[in-house]
Amino acid sequence: MSADMVQIFSEFIGTGILILLGDGVCAAVNLNKSKAQNSGWIVIAFGWALAVTIAVYIAGINGPAHLNPAVTIAMAVEGSLKMSLVVPFIIAQLLGAILGAVLVWLAYLPHFEATTDKGAILGTFATGPAIRNYPANFVTEVIGTFVLVLGLLAFGANKFADGTNVFAVGGLILAIGLSLGGPTGYAINPARDLGPRIAHFILPMKHKGDSDWGYSWLPVVAPIVGGLLAVGVFSFM
Template sequence: MSAFLAEIIGTMLLIIFGGGVVAGCVLKKSKSENGGWIVITCGWGFGVAVAVYAVGSISGAHLNPAVTVALATIGSFPWAQVPTYIAGQMIGAFLGAVVVWLHYLPHWAASDDKAAKLAVFSTGPAIRSYGANLLSEIIGTFVLVLGILSIGANKFAEGLNPFIVGILIVAIGLSLGGTTGYAINPARDLGPRIAHFVLPIAGKGDSDWSYAWVPVVGPIIGGVLGALFYKTFFGA
């Protein structure tokens, strides 16, 4: 399997788990309706772990353009492969969102809340303030990349690293996710947002394109800063 295909599959799995847990918690007549924030953060974290287990040995399981760009910035990944990885991540995120839509197909018409339907696909701020929202995404992705690099520098029992990364995602969600929904990944937000725009989702509203730049720009900035911070203070 090529790294390109691995990034597609890995990111698709990530969105199936992540978007799926949000759908289960916010859509009407789901058995997990009103599951709450802890359920959502755990679903995302465990989803990341499974996706990394699936393709980590093939592509390194970036699954996130912010991670790919951050690693390239500090010389840990070739710039020539960045476009291929990002393309795979975007395709995978879109496909994962389509799977979530199909899986919960009867529940879209049963749900009246247009914002909740959009939340299955992409993030949105608790309080809309673009500067503050951008800062939240920068901080969250800074912690993500710093955490990933720090985890990689430690020795664990064989095969444990992906699970620890999943715990990192849960921790970021619990501690920092309440402001913007912690996209911390441009593909995770933009790919499903495009899916929301094009899919015939029953009773959907607009895709909130005025906010869409925040979970793209913020994670890229935060990821690069996190990688540079790690390289400066912890070594290459």
């Protein structure tokens, strides 16, 4: 297998693990009869931070571990990723996200059957706004992803002991979740939202309801904008 294919596969596996653990904590908190039901936002924020940490460790063995199309596009524009890998990375990330969401469904299958709240089921897979205001929601996702990408670029410019930079990435995700996640659920990653939303659409869940495609464009477009803005700002630092 070529070096490029190894990196592409790493993005696929890493994003799958990211969504398995990240949407997994959402399932644990949202679904009926889960032992973690109603354990709250702090659990979700910590769960996602640890999901990113573990997924980056796994994918980082043989690749940059972007696990996020917004990061991939930003890094290509910044110059640390060759442009020929952008589309393959994004496809791998999206497919990995779909796989991760399917695995969450399998892991919590009896709990999906026991849950009739359509919002709780969709919230296990994809993000949604606390107050539906598209301009405000867009700005929130831009800001969150701006902080994410600027942080990643800053980490790359600093020195860490081997392997410890991943903990900084996890801390960054935790900070974004706790501080900026309230309005929209902090997608900050097009694959993280779109892949599981596709899984929600295709999986045979009798109580699932609508996949909210009217909102689905926002957590795809806004993170890309936020990432590009971060690259622009970082170029002056």
